[in-house]
Amino acid sequence: MPRNKYNRNSAIPTTRLERLLRERELRKFNRIFHPNEEASNGYRETELFEHELSLREGNNWGIPPEEEFLEGAAAARSLNQGCERQDGRPSKQRLLVVANRLPVSAVRRGEDSWSLEISGGGLVTALLGFSAAFYSSNLLIYLYGGVKEFEAKWIGWAGVNVPDKIGQRALTIALAEKRCIPVFLDEEIVHQYYNGYCNNILWPLFHYLGLPQEDRLATTRSFQSQFDAYKKANQMFADVVNKHYEEGDVVWCHDYHLMFLPKCLKEYNYTMKVGWFLHTPFPSSEIHRTLPSRSELLRSVLAADLVGFHTYDYARHFVSACTRILGLEGTPEGVEDQGKLTRVAAFPIGIDSDRFIRALKLPQVQDHIKVLKEMFAGRKVMLGVDRLDMIKGIPQKILAFEKFLEENPNWRDKVVLLQIAVPTRTDVPECMLLY
Known part of the structure; x- marks a missing residue:
């Protein structure tokens, strides 16, 4: 029967992760039975603790699995x-x-x-x-x-x-x-x-x-x-x-x-x-x-x-x-x-999805959605949201849409491109060429 690589009862650690887990167990033991040594060894313990957290199979960049991420977040919040501060807060x-x-x-x-x-x-x-x-x-x-x-x-x-x-x-x-x-x-x-x-x-x-x-x-x-x-x-x-x-x-x-x-x-x-x-x-x-x-x-x-x-x-x-x-x-x-x-x-960055979900429930947003649906009724809408930046490819996108309509005239009254562009870097000459 193959040995479980996370089995702490094995006599000799054969992988780096096993060694780090074993060292963590020893640190726990030392904190209980040798509390006076904890302060002097604190830096080394912290260093080893960070190493063991960063070493994960299949993830060489040290990003914790989702369940451990959430567990750690809950622990941090608790x-x-x-x-408490001195004022009780x-x-x-x-x-x-x-x-x-x-x-x-x-x-x-x-x-x-x-x-x-x-x-x-x-x-x-x-x-x-x-x-x-x-x-x-x-x-x-x-x-x-x-x-x-x-x-x-x-x-x-x-x-x-x-x-x-x-x-x-x-x-x-x-x-x-x-x-x-x-x-x-x-x-x-x-x-x-x-x-x-x-x-x-x-x-x-x-x-x-x-x-x-x-x-x-x-x-x-x-x-x-x-x-x-x-x-x-x-x-x-x-x-x-x-x-x-x-x-x-x-x-x-x-x-x-x-x-x-x-x-x-x-x-x-x-x-x-x-x-x-x-x-x-x-x-x-x-x-x-x-x-x-x-x-x-x-x-x-x-x-x-x-x-x-x-x-x-x-x-x-x-x-x-x-x-x-x-x-x-x-x-x-x-x-x-x-x-x-x-x-x-x-660390991939996302969006605050709850903020958008809440916005959808606002009466003024619902009214605007109704106006847009009436405005574009019967047509497909292609939406672009970009900063007005020279690397975003907005001119190329518009030219590509133009080429699509030229080659597919049957789509001319059935699709519309709606481009939202937010001004940015107004002091940079290259970006100003887009305005």
Whole structure:
């Protein structure tokens, strides 16, 4: 009879997973009979615990099975419910979400008056429906059901230039009511960092569009000046995070705008729990190696405890870039550099489906549905919902629809293409060509 590989009664562990499970049992035994040794061995126990969780058959990127994911999420919630602050209220894990833009848009109404509106950006929508396992060196947190499970604060640029102290103070107070913390960037930094390095260099490269030619740029927008502004802006974000960081917080950095942020934060506090998630593709190593300062960017991201991507392919490309460009060792769990392991994993992002289901029940939505059904009665509707972005292929989609109607004239009165396009990156010349 073949031996069960998960049988803890076997005398000699023959697989790595068995060894880790056996070590966990020994740790439990030691905690009961040798409690004084627990503190000194705490770091090693945590490290082994993370390794055993990340090792799963058929899943080399360490994503827990669904039932364990839900079990861990329930455990995390029960732990939160069992903890109380000094004022008697339930305590939650603090989460600092750091992104280039805040989830609200600010409009100045006076010297010390601001109005705020919820932003419709993709990052905000994504976080509402985000579910993933978040690992860090001393903590396992399950981001289950989005950031609503945590006491979250959002740090980012407000999208406006506020040069005066009165305006900055007033905006800070207004944003605090939305649990937001502003990073104040001046116009030149925004021009070089956001419009320059982020949208002129990183974004095209990550979408396989290649780097712009240096001679197309003004002398004040060279690769180096944009890169310097990028590092300076990331340090400004780090300064705001450090100002509001409390021991035990988890810092969750987002997207290609903040690839330097993990390194800046770890230099401030090496024990800080830092994760970084990319909301775009990560290109193959052959494409990434064309980027000036490619090594510096990769090492900055590797300072994080966990690096997340949308898909397995993007995660694989990142590990490949680290091994081929930096010469580091790629493992099933991530990338190892001189004994320090940065976990790399794929965390597909969904949508907040409950929000859409609730919206369908609203009277005004039902009325609009009725109008649309009458408007398109007897015809098939092809619906496209995209940002007005040059990589979304909207002109190609329209041309393809035109070609379909030319080749199939019998469909001309039977089908309609309805394209919804949300304006984006209005400061990027290439995107403005679509408007």
